[in-house]
Amino acid sequence: MADPREPRLRLLRSANIGPVTYAQLIARFGTAEAALEALPMLAARGGGRAPAIADIGRVRREIAAVEKLGARYLFLGDSEYPALLAETDSAPPALILRGRLELLQRTCIAMVGARNASAAACRFARQLALGLAEAGATVVSGLARGIDTAAHVGSLAGGTVGVIASGIDIAFPPENADLQERVAREGLLLAEQPPGTEPLARFFPSRNRIIAGLARGTVVVEAAPRSGSLITARIAAEAGRDVMAVPGSPLDPRAQGCNLLIREGATLVQSVDDILEAVRPIDARVVRSPGGSFAGPPPQDASDPERRAVEGLLGPVPVAVDELIRQAGLAPAVVQTVLLELELAGRLERHAGGRVSLR
Structure with missing residues (x-):
């Protein structure tokens, strides 16, 4: 067959x-x-x-x-494919995954930020992620250094999703290899690229669109004005999702991106309650029918x-x-x-x- x-x-x-x-x-x-x-x-x-x-x-x-590798495919059009991601204009036709796919049935909140984040910001991100997981939400991030790592560590016990820019068998950065394996075992690990694919620069914007597409809202914790985190926030805004940011000192360059987002209308976040109050229910519109066929006029x-x-x-x-x-x-x-x-x-x-x- x-x-x-x-x-x-x-x-x-x-x-x-x-x-x-x-x-x-x-x-x-x-x-x-x-x-x-x-x-x-x-x-x-x-x-x-x-x-x-x-x-x-x-x-x-x-x-x-x-x-x-103990992984499997999830194709656009499959009944298990996350509805919010399917709504986006560039939804991945195929994802490769390891772990608990049911985590995507919960309210998903993306958390992103600077790789060279301050200790205080990492601690705050970890606390936010823990609080979100305890409230029954799933935290989505990109397994990068800094804020991403803190978000996964904080939410690992309650529910976290890691989206990577490489093949599902490649850990990047290398120091997060153990964390990535824990995310795959205890949470959910997603990759768009085939196994063996190295994390080239051009794959990171694609990863960011998946992070934003899975989530009802995106929280930015420390980010430079021209960072990948702000790209993720812009993708979220273009998809009609909530964008939230943690304010920081105007003297710290790492806070300039978040302060800019707030000035442009992002929700100011100081607690888990701020995030939960900001996230609006989004109806899962059926834009593609099951089985791999796509709705709408050809x-x-x-x-x-x-x-x-x-x-x-x-x-x-x-x-x-x-x-x-x-x-x-x-x-x-x-x-x-x-x-x-x-x-x-x-x-x-x-x-x-x-x-x-x-x-």
Whole structure:
């Protein structure tokens, strides 16, 4: 009997296919098998060669490695896939996990902050995480140094989720190897990348979007103005989630990011009660149906004039897809089809915030 994971992973691991493209392909063709067959045609319409499709042997080796590690896959569309994460525009098509998946059924609160955090901030983060866990919430963080570590340590006994930028078998930073293993045994460990993947810089923003996407609210404890923690907070805000921050001394550069967030409207946090009061219930809207098929109208075919109109509006400077749709005066499904074809042809790059540009 064929393994249903294989075609999904072949599609996901193929060149030029990210989370948004994957979702659009499934929405249009219904199955990963049909989408794989259509890739050459779509790429040709976008003016390029068909993307290299992942080798079946590579996919089978990955599946075997995941199983050997005692981990398993969770695919977008599966009944157990977290509803809040599924609502996001770039929900991961597949996650690899070890641990207690039921922790994601609770109210999840993300906690992020500086890697070089002060001792006082780490202590406060640990106390907040402990209080949240005792209140029945699940604390989500990224297993980095500093605030992330404090958040996991504080919530480990009650319920914590670690999201990592590497393969599920790689510990980073190395000094957190024991903590990561404890999170996998006692809490839940999530990875988007295949086993053996090193934590490259480009994977951290992707990890941050998962942290923010899983949580009803994100708490920032110490962060520089241009830190990854503020990126996580911005992703949370764009998804309509609550953003909270712990204030700090204006004399400490590590507090400037939090103070900036509060000035811009984030909820000021001084206690666990502040967090619990700020988190608003979010209805889990069903945007994707179980079994790997995606709800919503499929993309529409585009005519050559429509393709030229959309491509003419694109350039090297990222532009929001909503703005493209407005200026093109075309149906959103048509614009999305053109963008899909350009991406599969290797000519389009997607950026944070739903923006796109030509390569």
